[in-house]
Amino acid sequence: MDKIRKNKLAIFLFIFPAAVLFIGIIIVPIIMSAIYSFHDWDGITDMKFIGVKNYIELFTSESAGFPKTILNALLLAILSVFIQLPISLALALRISRGIKGERFFMTVFFIPVLISTVVIGQLWLKIYNPRYGILNVALETLGLDSWCHTWLGEQETALMAVFMPTLWQYVGYHMLLMYAGVKSVSPDVIEAAKIDGANGWQVSTRIIIPLLKPVIKICVIFAVTGSLKAFDMIYVLTGGGPDHASEVPSTLMVSMIFGQSRYGFGSAIAVSIIFLCFFFAIVIKRCIKTEEY
Amino acid sequence: MKFKRVISSVAATAMLAGCFTGCGKEEGSAGKSADGKIELTLWSISTESDAFHDAYEQAIKDFEASHENVKIVHETFENESYKTKIKSAVAANELPDVFFTWAGGFSQSFVDSGKVLQLDDYYKKYESELSRAAVSNLIYDGKLYGSVMCTPISVMWYNQKLFDDNGIKVPENWTEFKDACQKFIDNGVTPIGTSAKDKWVLAMLHDALTLKSVGPEKLYSVLKKEGGSYSEADFLKSAEAIKELVDMGAFIEGAAGLSNDEASAEFYRGNAAMYFTGSWMSASIRTDAENPSDFGVAPIPVINSSNAKLTDFMGGGSDSLMVAASTEHKDLSAELAFEITKGVSKYGYLSGAGIPAWQVNYDDSEVPELTKQVAKYATGATSFTLWFDTLMESEDAGEYLTFLQKLFVGSLSPKDFQSEMAKQLEK
Numbered sequence: 001m002d003k004i005r006k007n008k009l010a011i012f013l014f015i016f017p018a019a020v021l022f023i024g025i026i027i028v029p030i031i032m033s034a035i036y037s038f039h040d041w042d043g044i045t046d047m048k049f050i051g052v053k054n055y056i057e058l059f060t061s062e063s064a065g066f067p068k069t070i071l072n073a074l075l076l077a078i079l080s081v082f083i084q085l086p087i088s089l090a091l092a093l094r095i096s097r098g099i100k101g102e103r104f105f106m107t108v109f110f111i112p113v114l115i116s117t118v119v120i121g122q123l124w125l126k127i128y129n130p131r132y133g134i135l136n137v138a139l140e141t142l143g144l145d146s147w148c149h150t151w152l153g154e155q156e157t158a159l160m161a162v163f164m165p166t167l168w169q170y171v172g173y174h175m176l177l178m179y180a181g182v183k184s185v186s187p188d189v190i191e192a193a194k195i196d197g198a199n200g201w202q203v204s205t206r207i208i209i210p211l212l213k214p215v216i217k218i219c220v221i222f223a224v225t226g227s228l229k230a231f232d233m234i235y236v237l238t239g240g241g242p243d244h245a246s247e248v249p250s251t252l253m254v255s256m257i258f259g260q261s262r263y264g265f266g267s268a269i270a271v272s273i274i275f276l277c278f279f280f281a282i283v284i285k286r287c288i289k290t291e292e293y
Numbered sequence: 294m295k296f297k298r299v300i301s302s303v304a305a306t307a308m309l310a311g312c313f314t315g316c317g318k319e320e321g322s323a324g325k326s327a328d329g330k331i332e333l334t335l336w337s338i339s340t341e342s343d344a345f346h347d348a349y350e351q352a353i354k355d356f357e358a359s360h361e362n363v364k365i366v367h368e369t370f371e372n373e374s375y376k377t378k379i380k381s382a383v384a385a386n387e388l389p390d391v392f393f394t395w396a397g398g399f400s401q402s403f404v405d406s407g408k409v410l411q412l413d414d415y416y417k418k419y420e421s422e423l424s425r426a427a428v429s430n431l432i433y434d435g436k437l438y439g440s441v442m443c444t445p446i447s448v449m450w451y452n453q454k455l456f457d458d459n460g461i462k463v464p465e466n467w468t469e470f471k472d473a474c475q476k477f478i479d480n481g482v483t484p485i486g487t488s489a490k491d492k493w494v495l496a497m498l499h500d501a502l503t504l505k506s507v508g509p510e511k512l513y514s515v516l517k518k519e520g521g522s523y524s525e526a527d528f529l530k531s532a533e534a535i536k537e538l539v540d541m542g543a544f545i546e547g548a549a550g551l552s553n554d555e556a557s558a559e560f561y562r563g564n565a566a567m568y569f570t571g572s573w574m575s576a577s578i579r580t581d582a583e584n585p586s587d588f589g590v591a592p593i594p595v596i597n598s599s600n601a602k603l604t605d606f607m608g609g610g611s612d613s614l615m616v617a618a619s620t621e622h623k624d625l626s627a628e629l630a631f632e633i634t635k636g637v638s639k640y641g642y643l644s645g646a647g648i649p650a651w652q653v654n655y656d657d658s659e660v661p662e663l664t665k666q667v668a669k670y671a672t673g674a675t676s677f678t679l680w681f682d683t684l685m686e687s688e689d690a691g692e693y694l695t696f697l698q699k700l701f702v703g704s705l706s707p708k709d710f711q712s713e714m715a716k717q718l719e720k
Contacts, residue, residue, distance in 0.1 A: 153489075
């Protein structure tokens with residue numbers, strides 16, 4: 001083993017393929033996006049260097065409304081962490097305690113993660129349809145006509161209407177991560193706690209959750225960065241509309257690049273998203289300290 | 294070390310192979326084929342899955358039959374990637390003899406670069422079959438640079454049965470139109486199906502109403518920034534019209550959240566009396582509506598009759614063929630461009646794929662009634678104006694659609710909409 005580690009060529013050979021992929025697919029495009037973001041470019045004709053004008057417009061232009069998209073994304077992140085993750089955790093704890101049909105429920109909760117988001121989006125489009133959607137029909141049957149909305153078509157409701165399925169879809173994903181974490185907690189510890197007189201609630205809160213900390217940290221990072229780059233569900237349901245009500249940074253980026261051929265401006269949004277994702281990932285890592293084993 | 298050698302030799306072989314295939318292609322595009330025939334290359338976007346593919350093949354067959362010494366090499370590309378391909382081909386001077394392109398702003402730079410053949414002399418022969426209005430989008434600086442095959446237009450699709458049942462006449466001007474909407478609302482029928490989520494659908498109505506208020510020449514020059522301003526009073530009228538319709542509840546419930554598919558499905562089902570969109574809807578009415586015979590088509594009502602006529606249309610020929618100035622066979626290529634567009638116009642019409650730009654001097658009794666009706670409007674059109682989002686620069690077009698959605702949901706007043714548009718166009 002040591003011999004191989006000292007062999008420079010071997011090190012090179014083993015690292016090279018992955019390094020090429022990593023640099024070619026991640027590092028180079030990021031650098032190129034950063035370069036584009038300093039230019040006025042329509043994707044075809046010559047680029048024109050304009051310095052940080054794109055970034056200035058990003059934060060001042062009212063018609064683009066970028067700051068609001070960041071707020072929307074942050075709201076989604078907050079909802080993910082404080083609503084989606086607790087639900088996932090509760091489900092993981094419940095299911096892992098060995099109930100009847102443990103595998104069945106796990107599969108059921110995980111199904112939304114497996115199905116293509118576009119398909120789920122189509123399903124939710126039907127649910128929200130103002131005329132025949134199950135949501136409005138149910139409200140009408142209950143005599144709550146005044147609660148009926150054009151869920152995706154009104155500025156007040158559109159944002160929450162697109163966030164609901166986004167949150168719902170990934171409950172199963174986080175649940176699976178946490179379930180695996182709970183299962184890996186040694187039964188000895190739990191048994192010892194029980195012998196000492198701990199009840200189920202105490203076992204969960206005092207033993208399992210603290211031991212789950214590394215998993216929870218990962219889940220929080222996934223949830224927050226996932227929220228910052230959320231795209232597919234929103235694109236399918238509203239495309240960011242009506243009037244930017246449900247716009248998030250990535251839908252804005254797509255409409256700028258492909259709708260208006262503003263590659264430079266779109267790249268500036270891309271760079272901002274990358275920056276925000278890194279920033280929050282590092283902040284979360286700092287905040288949730290875990291002991292290294 | 295052996296590894297390295299293997300890798301480098303593999304890489305070298307790959308590069309060489311690439312080189313050979315590259316060279317092979319070059320050879321193919323030479324002027325003459327092996328059997329002494331003149332070879333003309335035609336680029337288009339009618340890939341196998343395209344609705345016009347068969348029409349192209351037919352037209353090419355016809356041309357080859359009447360020109361025995363000519364062989365057409367038809368190369369097809371996917372729509373989106375073709376846009377990049379054609380631009381780089383112009384830049385690199387690698388255009389084929391005849392190529393597909395879009396009229397109006399898209400081809401402006403091609404013509405400006407002097408790499409497109411001027412076709413006025415050749416056009417004389419076809420003038421009786423192809424109206425000047427149809428090729429108006431291909432006239433740059435007063436000279437003609439291409440030929441078109443279809444003229445899709447915006448029209449008002451309506452449900453004849455709903456109009457009859459409620460005793461309403463199909464409207465031809467704004468007052469009649471508003472009255473009709475009011476009557477429908479009073480009788481509990483949704484007057485207009487539209488989608489403000491797919492902004493282009495709403496734009497179909499607003500574009501046409503603007504045209505019918507401002508008139509074709511003024512509209513063109515303002516959107517192309519060739520004079521005039523969007524802040525003139527006539528432009529405000531169409532924005533106010535949309536606002537009025539929204540306020541009276543003329544649009545289908547939840548239009549801001551419905552996609553075009555969802556909204557048009559309601560129209561096919563008879564849940565809305567009118568739908569404003571392109572001529573292509575005739576095909577869907579035939580396949581998706583329960584009773585296709587209930588449906589009718591009419592031009593979009595006029596707002597200001599001193600500026601615009603009922604026969605002014607949004608739309609017009611955009612899918613075109615142009616001839617490269619660098620071709621070795623100028624006369625033949627020009628003839629090819631006209632003959633192919635004529636053929637595609639005919640076969641595309643007969644198959645129901647498009648509205649013909651060329652005169653219909655053949656039997657079209659097989660063509661469905663609605664398509665025929667639209668074709669009649671198109672051939673009798675007094676003017677064609679390309680849709681806002683095709684005519685304007687793409688950045689302006691994107692902003693326009695956003696402003697329009699804002700107008701629809703009420704976060705911009707018609708006045709603000711007009712001033713935002715004026716500001717955007719002055720940028």
